[in-house]
Every structure is written in C-alpha cells, then in structure tokens.
Amino acid sequence: MEKYAVIVAGGSGSRMGTPVPKQFLLLQQRSLLWYSLNTFLHAFDDIHIILVLPEENMAEGEKLVTELNAGKKITITKGGSTRFHSVQNGLRFVTEPSIVFVHDGVRCLVTKGLIRRCYAQALEKGSAIPAVAATDSIRIVDGDTSVVANRNDVRIIQTPQTFQSAILLPAFKTTHQESFTDEATVVEASQQKIFLIEGEYENIKITRPADLLIAEKILAERSSLQ
C-alpha cells in the first residue's frame, strides 16, 4: 500500500518565547523537524512525505530536504490559516489507495515502532489514533461546576493520526469547523468511527522550553542505547 506522511509544521514560537518557529529549534545540532522527517523516512523505504510549512519558512524546509538527501521523497507545500487548512492543502498530493499519517512536526520523538504499528492498525481497521493514559486527574468544566473524569477512561491524544485514504480524503472535503481540533474530529464529523491505538509517553509535543530539555534527555538516552 502507498504511504503518505503529511507533516504539519505550521506553529509559531509564541509559547517558546523564541524568535525561531519551534519546529526549527535545535536539538543536538538538528532541528526538531529534522528528527520527525528522518524517523518517517526510515520507518518505510517507500514513504512519501508532504511537508506543510508557513510560507516564510519554505526556504528552510528546502535546506532540510537537501540535508536529508530526500529530494525525491519530500514535497513541500504551504500551510493554511488553521491546522485543518494546512492538512487539507497537504492532502492534495496524496494518491489513492493509500495509508496517510498526519503528524505534528514538533513531535520529534516519534518512533519507527509507533509509525509501523499505526500503519498496521489503519490497514486493518481504517484508522489509528495514538493515545496514552493520563497521569493527572482531569475534570470537565461546565459553567461554574466541574465533573471529574474517570481516570481509567481518559486518554491524551498524540500523532501520527493515521487513516486509510478512502476515509480521510472524503472527510476533508468539507469546510472548516471550530470543533476540528485534529484529524480524528474531522473524520468523525463525516460519520466515520475512529480507532485509538496505544501511543508512547515519550512522543511529546514540544510546546514549552522545558519540553526541549526533556527531548534532549530522551535523545541522549536513545543514542546511548544504539
């Protein structure tokens, strides 16, 4: 089956307090995005990557592709005003039938193992949304009251959100809604059921400065195991 990874790297560095968009921050001399791309490239020999970047960062994207020696495997395209629009843009390059991964560029600790498990489940069930159990108590607020969620039932959602193209592409033929916070919500709005899969605790989204430190530590541990 054809494989496409739409890597979304549209975020600005606002919460990081850095002038560089966070996907271009460095970890051991490589940008966060380099790690994400590199892992997908090594997960499958025949994967196509669609890298969705803000217009002002497309030149940096080209440099990254050269660095990875992956000119034939990576297509760069421009992001939109929301994640939904960015993904919609990226999906124009997908051919059918295929399995499509949609991944946050700043989840640079994703592993080949997780990517391959997502592929296998999406092939079988139609989708694979990585999720991990919560370690803190969670409440759902409603006005000035709140209700505790049963911790056993709470899952924190990650990426790559993975789908059969026959499910994902039709779902994105719609207009943007506020409730589209990820690809799973878009697919559900098209009346399709989605399926979770066990994610990985280390597959964190780099959002705050402290997250970079965690990522550095995890990378150092991984390279010491190689």
Added chain:
Amino acid sequence: MEKYAVIVAGGSGSRMGTPVPKQFLLLQQRSLLWYSLNTFLHAFDDIHIILVLPEENMAEGEKLVTELNAGKKITITKGGSTRFHSVQNGLRFVTEPSIVFVHDGVRCLVTKGLIRRCYAQALEKGSAIPAVAATDSIRIVDGDTSVVANRNDVRIIQTPQTFQSAILLPAFKTTHQESFTDEATVVEASQQKIFLIEGEYENIKITRPADLLIAEKILAERSSLQ
C-alpha cells in the same frame, strides 16, 4: 484563621526506577520534599504542617524537619494504604475552624503565590482546587469507542487542594471508595460542591525521570530571578 497543610508523601519510586522514594530524590542538593515543605513554611508565618510519610521513611522526615529548623511547625505521621487513608490520618491533627491544604509532596515547584490564592478562595467559597487548561487533545473512552472532550472544558487538576475544615473534615468521616482519587472527589461524595482556581503550569508532579530535569531547569530560572 488557623492554617494546616497536610503534605502527602506516600509514593514509592516505581515509575522513577530509583531505589529512593521519589519525594526524597535530590534537586540541587535538596530533596523534593524539602522544597514543598519550605514553600509552605514561607507562605504563612502561622502555618502548621502535617507531613504524612511511609513508616520506613519517618527517620528521613525527622532529619528534614531538623534541617528546616521547623520542629514546632511540622508534625510527622504515618501514611496509610491509599492516599485517602494517608490524608485521613493526617487530618487527625487538624483543629477547627481552619483552612486545610492537602498537597502532593512531589509537587515541589508549588509557589507561595498559589498557596495564598488558594487560601483566599477557600476562605471565601469553601474550597480551591488548582487546575490548568490542557494543551493536548483529550478523549474519554467507553468500551471500543471514544468521544473527544471540548478542549476549552478540560482541566488538569493539581494540588494544594484547599478547603475549610468544616467541609473537609466531615467529608473524610467515611470509608474509602475506589472513586476517591483526590480530596475533591471525597468532598463531592459528601454532597458539597468544589470550586476550581487557576493553577500554575510549573506546578508539576514529579513522576518520571524527565520531570526531574524540568524541575531543575525551573528552579535554576527562579534562583536567577532572585
């Protein structure tokens, strides 16, 4: 109003992979618990602390009290088999009327500011449960389906969970239930409403090795600002 802080430090180091219980792990030469105790001691001159420890760590607790020169302000008592039982044990030392903070010993980055805000709200409304917004998507699973939670409505719960003694003490005169995952759930089971308050992102629970690194970084930043 009298002030009591029940600091619960019952956890083992299982997820840390260390032989030392995590509350005794060191950050810049001080144990996690030292920071928690020190911040509460400095939040109010007239606070009483009830430190709940596993029996095998009571001697280390005594050492910590000496180190903090806080013999008159800290009472050490033995933990129970669950968090509920540990807190119940600690509450035996509380006199009424008072405001009672219940705090995870391993949330060592709690600030005086948060403690004082919790105090003020509990005095006014009866309780103050610190909570922060979620940065990841959250789903609630039910069998093999799941429903996305509206991210605007999701709160991640922290401590110190703070209450008027007239609300907390009667609530704990009950037997343990599976659903008692924190003090807020115990109070709710006694038909009392609880009130959230804005928590702090840095007020993390030290659970995994990477959390220690974050804590180190945050402490270093704080001391550079002093």
